Amino acid sequence: MDTRQQEHLARIREAFAAEMRAARARRGVTQSELAQQAGMSRATVARLEAGERSLDMSQLFALCEALGVDPGEILNAVQRQAAEK
Structure with a gap:
């Protein structure tokens, strides 16, 4: 995996992390x-x-079910956030 791909995956993890913290809050x-x-x-x-x-x-589906959120909504938000950075 090259540096660009690693950076993109890091942005995705960061965006997912932010969405999960917000949903939990x-x-x-x-x-x-x-x-x-x-x-x-x-x-x-x-x-x-x-x-x-x-x-x-x-894990995604288990977390989303526990939080009462739609996995598609989380993934869409992650995609938007990762693209912005």
Whole structure:
């Protein structure tokens, strides 16, 4: 993977992290509560929200279900944010 691709993936992770933090704040739940509802560890949620980790589709859907948001809306917002940077 070249530098440009790595930078693009970093922008995507950062945009996803921002969207997840915002969705969690709107829902009014802690990282621990979200992790429990989504079936993952709090450390995983923390790394995702810090943009330190990528996620797979099953994690995306579990998080979105726990937050009551549509995965398509999250992905569209991430795509817009990543394109702006």
